[in-house]
Amino acid sequence: MAGIDIEGLATVYPNGVRAVDGLDLTVAHGEFFALLGPSGCGKTTLLRTIAGLEPASEGTVRIDSADVTRLEPGKRGVAMVFQDYALFPHMTVSENITYPLKVRRVAPATRTAVAERTSGELSLQGLLERRPGQLSGGQQQRVALARAIASKGKVLLLDEPLSNLDARLRLEARTFLKKLQKDLGITTVFVTHDQAEALALADRIAVMQSGKLRQLGSPREVFARPANTFVANFIGSTPMNLLTGSVASGGSVSIAGGSLPAATGSVPVGAEVTVGVRPEYLTLSIGDVSGPSIRGSVVVAENLGTQSLVSVECDGTLIGVTVPEEDEPDPGATVVLTASESRVLLYDKESGELLARQPAPVG
Amino acid sequence: MTPAYVVRRIGFYVLICAITLFFAVPMLWLASAPFDASPGLGVHWPDWTLDNFRETLAHPYAMHSMVNSLLICVTTAVAVTAFAALASYALSRVRLPGRDALLYGLLLLSSVVTGTAAMVPIFVMMFQLGLIDSRFGVALVMTGGLLPAAIFILKDFVDAVPKSYEESARVFGASTGQILRDVVLPVARPGLATILVWAFVNSWGNFLVPFLLIRSIEKQPGAVLLQTFTDEGGSANLSVIPVFSLLFSIPVVVLYLLVNSRYGFRFHGGIKS
Amino acid sequence: MATTTEPAPVQPARVRGPAQDVAGLGISRALGFVAPALLLIGAFLVFPAVWTIYIGITNYRLTGVEAVSPSIVGLSNYTKALNDALFHNALWLTCLFVLGSAVIGQNILGFALAWTMRRARPAVRRTVEALVLLAWILPSTVVAYLWIAFFDRDTGTLNSILGTQGTAWLIDYPMVCLVLFNTWRGTAFSMMLYSSALQAVPPSQLESARMFGASGWQTVRDVVFPHIRGHVLTNTLLISLWTANDFSPFLLTKGGPNHESETVPVYIYNVALQGGELGYSSAISFLLLIANLLVALLYLRLLRRRS
Numbered sequence: 037m038a039g040i041d042i043e044g045l046a047t048v049y050p051n052g053v054r055a056v057d058g059l060d061l062t063v064a065h066g067e068f069f070a071l072l073g074p075s076g077c078g079k080t081t082l083l084r085t086i087a088g089l090e091p092a093s094e095g096t097v098r099i100d101s102a103d104v105t106r107l108e109p110g111k112r113g114v115a116m117v118f119q120d121y122a123l124f125p126h127m128t129v130s131e132n133i134t135y136p137l138k139v140r141r142v143a144p145a146t147r148t149a150v151a152e153r154t155s156g157e158l159s160l161q162g163l164l165e166r167r168p169g170q171l172s173g174g175q176q177q178r179v180a181l182a183r184a185i186a187s188k189g190k191v192l193l194l195d196e197p198l199s200n201l202d203a204r205l206r207l208e209a210r211t212f213l214k215k216l217q218k219d220l221g222i223t224t225v226f227v228t229h230d231q232a233e234a235l236a237l238a239d240r241i242a243v244m245q246s247g248k249l250r251q252l253g254s255p256r257e258v259f260a261r262p263a264n265t266f267v268a269n270f271i272g273s274t275p276m277n278l279l280t281g282s283v284a285s286g287g288s289v290s291i292a293g294g295s296l297p298a299a300t301g302s303v304p305v306g307a308e309v310t311v312g313v314r315p316e317y318l319t320l321s322i323g324d325v326s327g328p329s330i331r332g333s334v335v336v337a338e339n340l341g342t343q344s345l346v347s348v349e350c351d352g353t354l355i356g357v358t359v360p361e362e363d364e365p366d367p368g369a370t371v372v373l374t375a376s377e378s379r380v381l382l383y384d385k386e387s388g389e390l391l392a393r394q395p396a397p398v399g
Numbered sequence: 400m401t402p403a404y405v406v407r408r409i410g411f412y413v414l415i416c417a418i419t420l421f422f423a424v425p426m427l428w429l430a431s432a433p434f435d436a437s438p439g440l441g442v443h444w445p446d447w448t449l450d451n452f453r454e455t456l457a458h459p460y461a462m463h464s465m466v467n468s469l470l471i472c473v474t475t476a477v478a479v480t481a482f483a484a485l486a487s488y489a490l491s492r493v494r495l496p497g498r499d500a501l502l503y504g505l506l507l508l509s510s511v512v513t514g515t516a517a518m519v520p521i522f523v524m525m526f527q528l529g530l531i532d533s534r535f536g537v538a539l540v541m542t543g544g545l546l547p548a549a550i551f552i553l554k555d556f557v558d559a560v561p562k563s564y565e566e567s568a569r570v571f572g573a574s575t576g577q578i579l580r581d582v583v584l585p586v587a588r589p590g591l592a593t594i595l596v597w598a599f600v601n602s603w604g605n606f607l608v609p610f611l612l613i614r615s616i617e618k619q620p621g622a623v624l625l626q627t628f629t630d631e632g633g634s635a636n637l638s639v640i641p642v643f644s645l646l647f648s649i650p651v652v653v654l655y656l657l658v659n660s661r662y663g664f665r666f667h668g669g670i671k672s
Numbered sequence: 673m674a675t676t677t678e679p680a681p682v683q684p685a686r687v688r689g690p691a692q693d694v695a696g697l698g699i700s701r702a703l704g705f706v707a708p709a710l711l712l713i714g715a716f717l718v719f720p721a722v723w724t725i726y727i728g729i730t731n732y733r734l735t736g737v738e739a740v741s742p743s744i745v746g747l748s749n750y751t752k753a754l755n756d757a758l759f760h761n762a763l764w765l766t767c768l769f770v771l772g773s774a775v776i777g778q779n780i781l782g783f784a785l786a787w788t789m790r791r792a793r794p795a796v797r798r799t800v801e802a803l804v805l806l807a808w809i810l811p812s813t814v815v816a817y818l819w820i821a822f823f824d825r826d827t828g829t830l831n832s833i834l835g836t837q838g839t840a841w842l843i844d845y846p847m848v849c850l851v852l853f854n855t856w857r858g859t860a861f862s863m864m865l866y867s868s869a870l871q872a873v874p875p876s877q878l879e880s881a882r883m884f885g886a887s888g889w890q891t892v893r894d895v896v897f898p899h900i901r902g903h904v905l906t907n908t909l910l911i912s913l914w915t916a917n918d919f920s921p922f923l924l925t926k927g928g929p930n931h932e933s934e935t936v937p938v939y940i941y942n943v944a945l946q947g948g949e950l951g952y953s954s955a956i957s958f959l960l961l962i963a964n965l966l967v968a969l970l971y972l973r974l975l976r977r978r979s
Binding site: 411414415418419421422423424425426427428429432439440441442478482483485486488489490492493494495503505506507508510511512513514515516517518519520521522523524539540542543544546547550562565566569574575578579583600603604606607611621622623625626629640644647648651652655 | 693694695696697698699701702703705706708709710712713715716717718719720721723724727732781784785788792796799800803804805806807809810811812813814816817818819820821822824826827828829832833856910913917918919920923936937940941944945950953954957960961964965968969971972
């Protein structure tokens with residue numbers, strides 16, 4: 037089982053920066069795993085440390101249960117696709133794809149066969165004699181993938197695989213990449229700064245900040261229940277509402293001149309907390325509703341396509357809420373916001389960590 | 400089209416013509432005299448003949464000095480390229496202790512220690528090493544003089560090559576030797592060609608070093624032999640000098656055109672000493 | 673391979689981590705890569721430069737007793753230089769040479785060419801640039817001979833053009849000839865440097881200057897110059913350094929007649945190899961090295977500030 041086990045891993049640069057700072061992580065066999073975070077969070081360094089391109093200062097990296105921490109990159113059984121693809125400009129596509137085999141002195145006939153087969157899998161037929169400079173961005177990416185696959189690594193590492201493609205091509209490549217990974221069933225770790233990309237592709241996501249792991253979970257978990265305000269802010273195409281409030285009696289929190297239902301658990305009544313609720317999980321209605329709610333007036337509505345992001349001013353704070361396009365209220369209208377209890381998350385005001393184990397939402 | 404505008408345009412073209420003439424006229428001799436039946440120092444429409452070429456080819460030292468030039472310059476260019484390639488690659492890719500100070504020192508050296516400022520110690524040193532009148536000695540001195548600038552140009556070039564090429568080969572298990580042979584060398588080829596030509600052209604035109612170090616006429620490279628012809632003076636050599644000047648200039652111009660068309664490269668500035 | 677029956681023992685993971693550079697070269701091999709170049713530079717560039725200091729305080733000569741056993745004479749070579757009228761003459765001529773041909777000649781002609789060729793027709797531009805470049809890349813001995821022919825007393829082209837047959841330019845006006853020659857020879861560098869500098873001037877600024885009705889000179893002064901001020905300075909420093917160290921005056925005049933065109937490099941050569949005074953000429957070489965060092969340090973400092 038070619039999984040990756042990382043224990044207490046730290047990568048310290050000569051200038052003393054701890055780019056990766058004591059990480060524990062396990063990637064299961066066949067898993068599509070994302071390292072997500074803002075630039076400078078250490079995600080690329082972590083990937084390069086797994087590959088052996090950066091030396092680990094502390095801790096161990098195991099691939100397929102074998103300790104590879106001190107092994108040369110070429111002896112770890114990893115294949116890697118670089119952000120700029122690193123296709124050798126002086127070699128043809130075919131030579132590029134089979135270079136890993138040439139290094140291992142595989143016979144030319146076998147190499148040709150591998151080039152034929154792999155190029156077929158990645159729809160690169162007819163391009164084998166071209167040079168990388170003559171290919172489009174999407175083709176170059178597929179050649180880089182083909183080369184990585186042809187090298188028969190146990191683990192595939194991808195550094196920002198989609199960042200060099202233009203927006204329209206990126207969506208297409210994303211679908212292609214996910215299907216390819218599922219077809220091959222190869223353990224894959226990829227780095228991205230784009231939360232949408234991570235949510236769309238990965239089986240599990242590790243969100244990193246300052247060389248540390250901030251949350252590890254499935255895309256759904258990371259989206260619906262961010263473990264802290266950092267992840268809450270980072271994930272989601274519209275930012276999560278994070279408001280200061282206090283725990284009220286009867287399973288609710290008072291915020292912005294109103295209140296929302298919340299599983300307060302062991303948090304004492306009157307405690308100050310940060311309340312997090314996604315715009316997608318708030319319901320906007322006109323007129324009175326029963327139960328805890330927040331009343332406010334519409335400031336602006338921004339068109340997001342099938343939905344609109346409505347900013348509502350409630351007692352001096354702005355709260356974002358998304359509504360279907362046909363329900364878009366007029367600016368100035370008085371509206372009421374409600375949410376289901378399971379969607380309202382409470383964070384510690386100081387540490388920003390998620391408070392009170394609440395039941396996981398269904399779905 | 401105001402009159403002032405017309406006057407300005409005319410002035411502009413007169414200026415351009417004057418500058419063009421200033422640069423062209425001294426060179427006309429090189430185009431006319433070699434083909435003239437009675438070559439002199441002045442420029443006039445030649446009385447076409449190729450006799451001068453025949454005479455030059457038969458000259459006891461003329462063609463010999465070309466071979467000497469070739470010998471010295473090929474040695475220099477190959478040595479400069481090989482050593483500068485190794486050094487610049489290591490300096491670009493490996494964090495050697497004291498690297499920045501070394502590079503700064505090299506940059507200073509390349510402009511401070513010129514041939515004229517160091518001619519006396521170089522002469523004395525080669526004299527004491529017994530390398531006076533040795534073509535190999537001339538190549539050694541030229542190599543030492545060209546290396547700092549060559550390392551600098553090549554390091555700039557290597558710095559611009561993405562490191563991911565080597566990293567990717569390394570992840571696929573290539574050894575250091577394989578990486579250098581299969582990836583680095585082919586990718587660096589334009590830079591190496593540039594340095595090779597640059598070193599060749601620089602040493603081809605170098606007069607001072609061989610002038611200081613070579614005594615016997617049969618070992619003189621073309622640059623020095625031409626000066627020897629001039630010193631002898633008289634009209635005896637006037638059928639040989641123009642042709643020889645022309646032949647001696649051709650390699651430099653051809654190489655310049657070649658590199659310019661292939662790599663769109665203009666002779667690197669801060670280095671022509 | 674039939675004899676190999678046992679599988680190779682599994683290699684334990686190496687204690688030392690993988691080399692940290694991209695090709696896995698490692699420090700020791702990298703040092704090996706740098707060593708040959710450094711040895712050559714050390715032997716043929718650094719050592720001579722340092723040795724200049726030593727020879728400069730001896731009475732070393734090319735021939736005679738002092739050639740066999742030179743003795744240390746302290747700073748007397750330097751005090752001699754202080755009172756040497758010929759050295760003063762060489763210094764003065766070098767200043768004239770640098771000022772006339774580099775600071776004024778190459779600089780101004782180079783800029784004028786870069787500025788006018790910017791908007792000239794491609795055919796004109798290519799022709800002019802090719803001529804200027806050709807003057808730069810031809811071997812120096814060939815170029816020197818071209819100018820000797822050009823200036824010749826009896827049949828020289830210059831005299832034919834001006835109708836002044838019998839004027840021996842190289843003997844009557846040697847420094848003027850050298851300044852003209854070196855301007856012709858070296859303008860290409862300034863032209864190329866200013867061409868690329870001018871490309872960095874935002875076209876929108878030039879266009880707005882034109883819309884305000886600024887004249888060509890006003891545009892250069894108010895819009896272009898502020899952008900290329902750094903280039904002007906570095907260009908002037910570089911071409912001054914090269915011109916001061918240029919040996920080609922020797923090829924034209926050998927310093928004559930009667931030391932009238934004997935710049936410092938020619939003077940060093942004449943003192944060392946004609947006069948045989950190696951010690952004294954080394955002292956002067958050292959002074960030239962120091963001057964070079966000062967200019968180079970200034971240049972690098974400017975370069976660093978700009979980047």
